[in-house]
Amino acid sequence: MSDKVLMKGNEAIAEAAIIAGCRHYFGYPITPQTEVAAYMAKRMPKIGGTFLQAESEIAAINMVYGVASTGKRVMTSSSSPGISLKGEGLSYLAGADLPSLVVNVQRGGPGLGGIQPSQSDYFQATKGAAHGDFHMIVLAPSSVQEMADLTVKGFDLADKYRMTAMVLADGTMGQMMEPVSLDYEIGEPVEKPWATTGTKMERPHNIVNSLFLEPDVLEKSNFERYERYSYIEENECMYEEYMMDDAEICVTAFGIAARVSKNAINEARKKGIKVGLIRPITLWPFPKAPYKKAADKVKEIISVELSMGQMIEDVRLASECKVPVTLCNRVGGMIPTPEQVLEAIEKAAKGGNK
Amino acid sequence: MAKLTFKTDNCKGCGLCIDACPKQVLALAKDKINKKGHHPVEAVNPDACIGCAFCATMCPDCIITVER
Amino acid sequence: MVVFEKPKALADVQMHYCPGCTHGIVHRLVAEVIDELGIEGKTIGIAPVGCSVMAYNYFNCDMIEAAHGRAPAVATGVKRSDPENHIVFTYQGDGDLASIGMAETVHSAARNENITVIFINNAIYGMTGGQMAPTSLPGQVTQTSPYGRDTDACGFPIRVCEMLSTLDGPEYLERVTVNNVKNVKNAKKAIKKAFQNQIDGKGFSLVEVVSTCPTNWGMTPQDALKWVDEKMLPYYPLGVYKDRSAEKEEK
Numbered sequence: 001m002s003d004k005v006l007m008k009g010n011e012a013i014a015e016a017a018i019i020a021g022c023r024h025y026f027g028y029p030i031t032p033q034t035e036v037a038a039y040m041a042k043r044m045p046k047i048g049g050t051f052l053q054a055e056s057e058i059a060a061i062n063m064v065y066g067v068a069s070t071g072k073r074v075m076t077s078s079s080s081p082g083i084s085l086k087g088e089g090l091s092y093l094a095g096a097d098l099p100s101l102v103v104n105v106q107r108g109g110p111g112l113g114g115i116q117p118s119q120s121d122y123f124q125a126t127k128g129a130a131h132g133d134f135h136m137i138v139l140a141p142s143s144v145q146e147m148a149d150l151t152v153k154g155f156d157l158a159d160k161y162r163m164t165a166m167v168l169a170d171g172t173m174g175q176m177m178e179p180v181s182l183d184y185e186i187g188e189p190v191e192k193p194w195a196t197t198g199t200k201m202e203r204p205h206n207i208v209n210s211l212f213l214e215p216d217v218l219e220k221s222n223f224e225r226y227e228r229y230s231y232i233e234e235n236e237c238m239y240e241e242y243m244m245d246d247a248e249i250c251v252t253a254f255g256i257a258a259r260v261s262k263n264a265i266n267e268a269r270k271k272g273i274k275v276g277l278i279r280p281i282t283l284w285p286f287p288k289a290p291y292k293k294a295a296d297k298v299k300e301i302i303s304v305e306l307s308m309g310q311m312i313e314d315v316r317l318a319s320e321c322k323v324p325v326t327l328c329n330r331v332g333g334m335i336p337t338p339e340q341v342l343e344a345i346e347k348a349a350k351g352g353n354k
Numbered sequence: 355m356a357k358l359t360f361k362t363d364n365c366k367g368c369g370l371c372i373d374a375c376p377k378q379v380l381a382l383a384k385d386k387i388n389k390k391g392h393h394p395v396e397a398v399n400p401d402a403c404i405g406c407a408f409c410a411t412m413c414p415d416c417i418i419t420v421e422r
Numbered sequence: 423m424v425v426f427e428k429p430k431a432l433a434d435v436q437m438h439y440c441p442g443c444t445h446g447i448v449h450r451l452v453a454e455v456i457d458e459l460g461i462e463g464k465t466i467g468i469a470p471v472g473c474s475v476m477a478y479n480y481f482n483c484d485m486i487e488a489a490h491g492r493a494p495a496v497a498t499g500v501k502r503s504d505p506e507n508h509i510v511f512t513y514q515g516d517g518d519l520a521s522i523g524m525a526e527t528v529h530s531a532a533r534n535e536n537i538t539v540i541f542i543n544n545a546i547y548g549m550t551g552g553q554m555a556p557t558s559l560p561g562q563v564t565q566t567s568p569y570g571r572d573t574d575a576c577g578f579p580i581r582v583c584e585m586l587s588t589l590d591g592p593e594y595l596e597r598v599t600v601n602n603v604k605n606v607k608n609a610k611k612a613i614k615k616a617f618q619n620q621i622d623g624k625g626f627s628l629v630e631v632v633s634t635c636p637t638n639w640g641m642t643p644q645d646a647l648k649w650v651d652e653k654m655l656p657y658y659p660l661g662v663y664k665d666r667s668a669e670k671e672e673k
Contacts, residue, residue, distance in 0.1 A: 024499070024502065024503060026499070050502045050503075052498070052502070054495070054529075055525050055526070055528075055529035056525055058492065058495075058525075058526075059492070059495040059498075059525065059526050059529065060495075062488065062489060062492035062495035062496050062499070062526070063495050063496070063498050063499035063502075064499060065486075065488070065489075065492075065495075065496050065499060066468075066486070066495065066496040066497060066498060066499020066500040066501075066502075066503070067499040067500070067502065067503045068499075069466075069486050069496070069499070069500060070466075070499075070500055070503040070504065070508070072503050074499070074503075088489055089489065089492075092488075092489050096487070196466050196484035196485065196486055196500070197466075197484065197504070197507075197508070198463050198464040198465065198466060198483070198484055198507065198508060198509075199462065199463050199482070199483060199484055200463045200464070201462060201463040202463070205481070205482050205483055205484050205485060206484045206485075207478045207479075207484070207485045207486070207487070208485070208486040208487065209478055209485075209486070209487040210487065211475060211476075211487055356425075363436075364436045366440075366441035366442070367441055368441035368442030368636075368643040369442070369642075369643060369644065370442055370643055370644070370647070373644055374602075374603055390436075392441070405425055407425050407426035408603045410426040411426070411447075411603050411606050411607070412447065412602075412603060412606065413446070413447075414437075414439065414442060414443055414444060414445065414446025414447050414450075415436070415437060415439075415446050416428045416429075416432060416446065416450050418426065419424060419426060419427045419428070420424070420425045420426035420427075421423060421424050421425065422423055422425045
């Protein structure tokens, strides 16, 4: 067990990426994730890596596309408005089946919004990052330790499934400092025979491409990709259950909202309310199993979100509408307090939120 | 003596080679149609060819091989 | 003795370009240069969006299809992933390079990114059926400038080489054309230099090739070549716009 070091969430992501073998980072300054870029700017030149401040988020994601085409581990990071700009590249990465890691340290929106924490890019991350049928693996850390862990995990999953993994954090996760252990065993690199690294005149040329003008060929590529997605949905769901064994009320939240919720649950337990938490760690694939199980025994599910209610739709689907699913939220950079969540729990205990 | 070989089925009949030839060796074969439906180029005056490869230089479809 | 044949780096397939389109000539020149420099095994080409979108099928080296305008950014990633062992070129049209991808073009030039850019300027969007390009000439009739390009309403054409030559970054900028045998030979020299510069680690080298689009210009291939001389070259003069190494030698 290595010593723990005190780090900011954004820095933990950057250092974990380097440990995971990422030697290419492309980014563009945007609050509240700029520390990732600043950290990479300091570290990469010292370890023979590439840090490049791109002319735009669009250019950055396309530089990622370039490195990913050659099979090397590569990442970019940004915050909400910047991720919107990267959307085009995310779609092309998906269409060309390229692995990459993208970090979104979310801020409030829409538009320029604010610079305070938010979770309002849930839909964008899990359902509609850009045009076309595709998914990214979306990982939602709830501590600085998880910022690092899920970054390493994200690279592994991206390589394994040839797709983008997104670490979906928020401004608090990025800025908060906590002790972190960065003790990882990094496995052998995945073989990438498809990579465009030059034929060396030893093989036919590789083509990295997302253009398929024949509709039946394009359809087939979509079907094949979704078979892979199905496999991921069955095998890669991650979540945490907290005090769910005897729970009569279920709170669900990810990221910072889950931490607030845990405090509220602890307080509610002191008052004798049987309440627990389901915390999805993968937002795509969304872990449906714990909700299905909970729906048979709890009387209400409260979705605590820093959005106008986005994950709540997946919670309703996963719980198959067997119990009421209500929203407890703050938006625009505001964060729900434990008191607000406790109030919602108490209302649920007394007969239900509206 | 120079020799021209044409990949006739890839010819699109644009005629750029014909204009480039200083010896009027080439013409479109008005009585032939290739797989793509074009009148392909042919050497109507092959003995005059000097092997300068101007025709091949201007051919956008790389269908001409020149030997000398 | 064979004095002319298809270069080995050019795939043995029929290209989809319209009859008389000069894309084919430029593809061949790039392939000839790759052959002559013996770099096919380490070359990675980036195709654009536009008429040459399917260039990835026409070269035997590894190829990547980029999003519209983003080829220089993709090339930056590919080059930086292994600068010693990757020779990287982009092949882009005027809409791709000088309109939607202008930021990527300017900044890769400003960084003196060690890549080779082949820029096809035929003053029109070909693939989508002949719309006004950033390089369409004043008064030029296109599908989206049906009364002729009105410079009051849609501004003036962009001279890419001249514009980039104001930057300290780029190593080499030259404008060539391929409308006759002599010009094709000059174009090849420029393209070869643009690749050699990359091999020598000199940096960003862009060759602008003034090209034709007989179909969307509404001309025979022969008339299109003449139109290059009569209309295009007066607006887009041929020549070397920057050659830093040569400038240094002169000093």
